[in-house]
Amino acid sequence: MAVYEQIGKGYDLTRRADPDIAARLAVHLQIKSNSSYLDVGCGTGNYTLALAKHGGIWHGIDQSKQMIDAAKNKSNFVAWQVAEAEALPYADEIFSGVLCTLAIHHFAALTPVFQEIYRVLMGGHLVLFTATPEQMSQYWLVEYFPEAIYKSAEQMPSLENIRLALNEAAFNSVDIKPYSISENLQDLFLYSGKYRPEIYLDENVRSGISTFALLASADEIAAGCQRLAADINTGRITDIVNKHENNHGDYLFVIADKVVNKANI
Template identity: 45%
Template sequence: MKAKYDTIGINYNETRSADPYITEQLLKKLKPKAFGLYLDIGCGTGNYTNEFNKHGYRFIGIDPSDEMLKKAKQKNKNIDWKLGKAENITLKTETLDGIIGSLTIHHWTDLGKSFTELYRVLKPKTNIVIFTSTPKQMKGYWLNHYFPKMLEDSMQQMPSLDTIEKTMTLAGFSEIKTEPYFIKPDLKDLFLYCGKQNPSLYLDAAIRHGISSFSSLANKDEVENGLEKLKKDIENNEINNIIQSYENNLGDYLFISGKK
């Protein structure tokens, strides 16, 4: 995973900007205080960490990728950036006032150990907020029509909501709540389902490079064939029928919050 994101991190900032709405929702659920200390676990190039800092909150950013952190440090040298993983957080027990993890838990090698570590470093009566997607939600992505194997492999990475909730509970978290997120037309963070309403985004190689499913999991032949078919369907408007056939009310991603 480290090598994967060292590669993706080279041009990551070109397509993965912090989305204002997602930023707002993460902070709303975290409920940070002006003088607290918070963690952005799996911070990547620090796009969201930096936005949280701009809102006046003190954050530490932890990520396993040197390349990602190199970009993060260039963005803001006043933030404490640390090389590390969720499974082994080099912070003292009960030192944090809250934790945010955005599109990262599917990269954790041990979900139970990770949530146990996150619980350990949190102070009592503080919040954790996770932004992720579940296999159930991903089955509703119209991308399955063009890249079935890629989506299958992506879904295998993703822990189910039931698994996440049970693992968080076993780690000690309580008051676990969920809220679905539906892709907005003006999304600024171009992650996997960014093209839900704008399929032509996937024809851009730079955008695909910033998405781990395309850059690391996908079979080259499937991607090429899928893109060719997608391009034709966009041109003849068949894409509208495909999109409509996948419409659902499950949400595209999910906010999951809990309390220590």
């Protein structure tokens, strides 16, 4: 994941595990203290370590050596490894759950990754946290950074494609749980400033968000921030935020099951 070698240096300045998201992930994974779990695309390990506090034996993989080095510096409690999601370095059926947060849009194709995850799962849940293009088109950020949001949404797999890839990988069932941004969100990913628009004026915040760090031009960022600052000062931003409110959630938890047929064991 070479793109994250570029933004990894200051990543942890603004990116940290949000306690509410971590708690929801733990519930969806149904963590058991004596079982093993894997975080695919773990980055610097923020959510891996947050989930490890809920129990279990944890492993984390990422393509970025820089991200894994940062994770190793935080804790040796997790078995960190540089690896490709399409070729997981594990034996068959050894994990009771697999986690992947805000990373599936970086995979060249979903089905090979989901097939590998299915292979290493002994039975249990794959839990994804992601956003769909349809959700992203509702972000009020499109008013200020239209090209960047369009490019970002374009690279996100649709819910239909996620379902199809999970089905192709033989997952038995898929459950969808919409997630809406809270005002005190601690992990400053793309739409974290839904109710705090001023954070997008902070270069440190933007540098930890791949949409701004990798997809937005300097000219678009400068012009968008200028308009955003003006609208914050006049109060017009409130109307913009309200105009883009929706009932479909800002992100999604996708929970897929691998059910083992005990009659065949």
